[in-house]
Amino acid sequence: MTLVAGVDSSTQSCKVVIRDAETGALVRQGRAAHPDGTEVDPEAWWTALQEAIAQAGGLDDVAAMSVGAQQHGMVCLDESGAVVRDALLWNDTRSAGAARDLVDELGGPVKWAEAVGSVPVASFTVTKLRWLAEHEPDSARRTARVCLPHDWLTWRLGGEFVTDRGDASGTGYWSPATGAYRTDLLQAAFGAVPGLPRVLGPHDAAGELRSGQGSVRLAPGTGDNMAAALGVGAEPGDVVVSIGTSGTAFAVAESPSADPSGAVAGFADATGRFLPLVATLNAARVLGATAGMLGVGLDRFDELALEAPAGSGGLVYVPYLEGERTPNLPDATGSLHGLTLKTSTPAHLARAAVEGLLCHLADAFDALGLDPARVLLIGGGARSEAVRRIAPAVFGRPVVVPEPGEYVADGAARQAAWLLRGGDEPPVWEAGGTEHFEADATPEVRSRYAEACDSR
Numbered sequence: 001m002t003l004v005a006g007v008d009s010s011t012q013s014c015k016v017v018i019r020d021a022e023t024g025a026l027v028r029q030g031r032a033a034h035p036d037g038t039e040v041d042p043e044a045w046w047t048a049l050q051e052a053i054a055q056a057g058g059l060d061d062v063a064a065m066s067v068g069a070q071q072h073g074m075v076c077l078d079e080s081g082a083v084v085r086d087a088l089l090w091n092d093t094r095s096a097g098a099a100r101d102l103v104d105e106l107g108g109p110v111k112w113a114e115a116v117g118s119v120p121v122a123s124f125t126v127t128k129l130r131w132l133a134e135h136e137p138d139s140a141r142r143t144a145r146v147c148l149p150h151d152w153l154t155w156r157l158g159g160e161f162v163t164d165r166g167d168a169s170g171t172g173y174w175s176p177a178t179g180a181y182r183t184d185l186l187q188a189a190f191g192a193v194p195g196l197p198r199v200l201g202p203h204d205a206a207g208e209l210r211s212g213q214g215s216v217r218l219a220p221g222t223g224d225n226m227a228a229a230l231g232v233g234a235e236p237g238d239v240v241v242s243i244g245t246s247g248t249a250f251a252v253a254e255s256p257s258a259d260p261s262g263a264v265a266g267f268a269d270a271t272g273r274f275l276p277l278v279a280t281l282n283a284a285r286v287l288g289a290t291a292g293m294l295g296v297g298l299d300r301f302d303e304l305a306l307e308a309p310a311g312s313g314g315l316v317y318v319p320y321l322e323g324e325r326t327p328n329l330p331d332a333t334g335s336l337h338g339l340t341l342k343t344s345t346p347a348h349l350a351r352a353a354v355e356g357l358l359c360h361l362a363d364a365f366d367a368l369g370l371d372p373a374r375v376l377l378i379g380g381g382a383r384s385e386a387v388r389r390i391a392p393a394v395f396g397r398p399v400v401v402p403e404p405g406e407y408v409a410d411g412a413a414r415q416a417a418w419l420l421r422g423g424d425e426p427p428v429w430e431a432g433g434t435e436h437f438e439a440d441a442t443p444e445v446r447s448r449y450a451e452a453c454d455s456r
Ligand SMILES: Nc1ncnc2c1ncn2[C@@H]1O[C@H](COP(=O)(O)OP(=O)(O)O)[C@@H](O)[C@H]1O
Pocket: 010, 011, 012, 013, 243, 244, 245, 246, 284, 285, 287, 288, 298, 378, 379, 380, 381, 382, 383, 384, 385
């Protein structure tokens, strides 16, 4: 049996899956936690990766490997390849002012959407580089190369400084439409053009693992959402809603997009196509935070949420606990509306948190402007029974929940299998089971949520 390894180095943890390259069957897996915070020493990703690989039984019998990772994070390297400062992650909002300045300087959001398919907000790497140039000029001067989390891990593993279309499309200085870097935008934002990773095609080789762990070929890797699309087998006509640390709603598209409103990021995918995507800063952690407030575990939280009536008796929870990216409100905070004696119960609060999160994600879904054949719900938050059962009511349409799994790591593994097999399309792996959820639509929940957002 030929084995492939897929990695998901995401915000909160690192996961590794080892799969049969031919059938996709799961052979073994491992995981390790990442430190908290929105700036992280990349060495922590490396340590967690080694731990997750060891837990997955090592790579001695693995033929190829690929790294999927959180998008956008700014990793600056000096001339010797040492990290200049902690990486600023996608959910670090300190560069919100820099984003506004960059949009103005280029002549407005339309210009950015035309140039790189997206209007930069604080998540995008280009805004973090502007922040660095303005606030830490010494670090900026020492920056000889810049890359993203998956690029850095691939480089540490194999020594080649490379990236892929998917992750490059989240920098703000690479155009999915032309497939080329816009170094003019980088120069204007940062005042210099550091070395950038070479952009590989979807199944190009990215070298070989250089440690003494056998001969393992490296695939290009990609951003976590692009890997999830590959892992879950998303096709044109599907919308995937992922409830991880971030919330995302995305679709596979045949042509590039350019939304001047900034809601939809016009990313590239990991197959040579495109991945219009709406991202939120607040997602699964809203559930964990609310369970924490209530002093209960996630299972009890689900039970509580399902005890309260649809609409939570009028209690509305706006879940901007970490500021927000879509809508672009980096300094926003969460809020509760409609609190009465009757709604002051743990069950009402739990349900309001689930409904608030789902309304927020339904807004993201709507922004894509699609009427998909299937809505697939994935990510850690989709393991919540309350989320699965309430989602079709809030979305006003059935949802499909693939069996719980590590779809980002799976997508990376599939890319590694593609590298081995070659060809124009990724290998076909048998899809796992799915559960279908339906419920009566609750449009009044959406409208009360919209009113609460407007009155903030
Ligand atoms: N049963 C559950 N109910 C609610 N949230 C859950 C459940 N299981 C996992 N989570 C949450 O999902 C998140 C992790 O999801 P994941 O998709 O792995 O995120 P990421 O890839 O960003 O690390 C964590 O915040 C975790 O608390």
